[in-house]
Each structure stands twice: as structure tokens, then as C-alpha cells.
Amino acid sequence: MPVKTLNVNEDILSANDMLAENLKARFDNSRVFVMNLMSSPGAGKTSLILRIIEALSGKVKIVVIEGDIASDVDAQKVGRTKVDVVQINTKGACHLDANMILSATQSLGLDGKQLLIIENVGNLVCPAEFKLGEDVKVMILSIPEGHDKPLKYPLMFTESNALVLNKIDLLPYTDFDMQELSKTVLAMNPSVKIFPVSAKTGEGIAELAAWLSGQIAGK
Numbered sequence: 652m653p654v655k656t657l658n659v660n661e662d663i664l665s666a667n668d669m670l671a672e673n674l675k676a677r678f679d680n681s682r683v684f685v686m687n688l689m690s691s692p693g694a695g696k697t698s699l700i701l702r703i704i705e706a707l708s709g710k711v712k713i714v715v716i717e718g719d720i721a722s723d724v725d726a727q728k729v730g731r732t733k734v735d736v737v738q739i740n741t742k743g744a745c746h747l748d749a750n751m752i753l754s755a756t757q758s759l760g761l762d763g764k765q766l767l768i769i770e771n772v773g774n775l776v777c778p779a780e781f782k783l784g785e786d787v788k789v790m791i792l793s794i795p796e797g798h799d800k801p802l803k804y805p806l807m808f809t810e811s812n813a814l815v816l817n818k819i820d821l822l823p824y825t826d827f828d829m830q831e832l833s834k835t836v837l838a839m840n841p842s843v844k845i846f847p848v849s850a851k852t853g854e855g856i857a858e859l860a861a862w863l864s865g866q867i868a869g870k
């Protein structure tokens with residue numbers, strides 16, 4: 652009997668792409684700028700979101716979607732800032748998809764909002780493949796993870812519009828090579844913006860917030 656091969660992964664991705672296009676049209680209609688924030692677990696997504704909320708407070712109306720396999724610890728942290736937040740638990744799935752964002756936005760009013768930040772599930776692999784209707788993909792690489800990660804997880808680095816290098820306060824304690832990192836990333840993705848920051852000390856956050864404000868104003 653001839654063997655038939657099903658390209659399940661491709662089918663899932665194209666169904667997701669279609670839904671993501673619909674979502675993008677909805678976000679465009681509501682004039683909400685959407686940032687898909689990705690990184691490995693612990694690189695500093697939630698810490699950075701708290702810094703962005705602080706930097707843009709009073710200027711930009713923000714809502715947040717928190718994606719995690721389980722728990723609502725990150726949504727609790729963001730909720731303390733008074734910004735509207737909804738938690739998605741993926742129950743094991745290692746990335747967010749457009750369908751999950753559709754459900755989340757149905758319970759989160761977007762009226763009058765200007766910035767939707769989506770904290771993706773901590774993972775350097777498949778979040779890069781699933782579009783969420785976002786305007787920009789932003790990834791965080793934290794200094795302790797090492798400067799070789801673009802070579803190991805290239806898709807995430809080539810897909811991102813901006814790369815945040817977080818935890819620069821830890822540079823003196825590691826062998827992380829900033830020049831080597833920039834050279835590698837810019838060779839893969841020449842238009843990527845690179846922001847060295849510390850979500851702990853606040854260094855570099857103003858530059859990132861200024862770029863983001865410009866992006867939001869441009870929408």
C-alpha cells in the first residue's frame with residue numbers, strides 16, 4: 652500500500668497564519684499596537700513588561716496578555732500595576748497561538764487601548780513560528796544565556812524586529828561578548844534594533860521605551 656505523508660505541522664501553521672491575519676485586521680481597526688514578547692524562561696519578560704509600564708505610564712494606555720503553561724504568577728505581578736491583564740494557561744503547549752489570543756482579547760476590552768503586550772511562553776523555539784497578529788516581535792536574550800544563542804536558535808533572531816539584551820548588570824560576571832553577539836545577529840537580521848538593558852537597574856529602558864513610543868505613534 653502506498654504510504655501517504657501528512658504535513659501536519661505545515662497545516663497547523665497555515666491555519667494559524669489565517670487566523671493571525673484576521674486578528675491583525677482587528678487590531679489595526681482598533682488602532683492597538685501589538686508587541687509579541689518572546690524569550691527563554693527567566694530571561695526577564697515579566698520584569699521588562701513592568702519597566703515598560705512604568706516608563707510609559709500616563710502616556711500610553713496598555714493592556715497585557717500573559718502566556719504560561721500553568722499558574723497566574725506573572726498576571727498577578729502585572730495586575731498590581733493597575734494595567735488590565737489576562738492570563739492564558741496553555742496547559743502544556745509551549746507557545747501561544749492566534750486562537751488563544753482571540754479568546755483572550757474577547758475578555759479584554761481593547762477600546763481606547765494603544766499598546767497590547769503579549770508575554771509569550773518561555774521558549775526560544777516554536778513561539779517564533781506562530782503569528783499572533785502582532786505588529787512587532789521583540790525577543791529578549793539575557794546575558795547569562797551566552798552570546799552563541801543566535802547560532803543555535805536562528806529563527807527567533809531572524810524573525811524579531813528588536814532584540815533586548817537584558818541583565819547587562821551581570822556583564823562583569825560572565826564571558827558574554829557584546830561585539831560578537833551584535834556581529835552574529837546583524838549578519839542574520841540586518842534591520843534588527845538591539846537594546847542593551849537591565850530590567851533590574853533600569854539602564855537602557857528609556858531608549859527602548861522611546862523606540863516603542865515611536866512605533867506606537869506610527870500606527
Ligand SMILES: Nc1nc2c(ncn2[C@@H]2O[C@H](COP(=O)(O)OP(=O)(O)O)[C@@H](O)[C@H]2O)c(=O)[nH]1
Binds near residue numbers: 693848
Ligand atoms: N540581575 C538581573 N536580574 C534580572 C533582570 N531582569 C530580570 N531579572 C531576574 O530574572 C528572574 C526572571 O525574571 P522574569 O522577569 O520573571 O523572567 P521571565 O520568565 O522571562 O518572565 C527574576 O528573578 C528577575 O528578578 C536584570 O536585568 N538583571
Ligand SMILES: [Mg+2]
Binds near residue numbers: 696725770
Ligand atoms: Mg514571565
Ligand SMILES: [Zn+2]
Binds near residue numbers: 744777778
Ligand atoms: Zn510550542
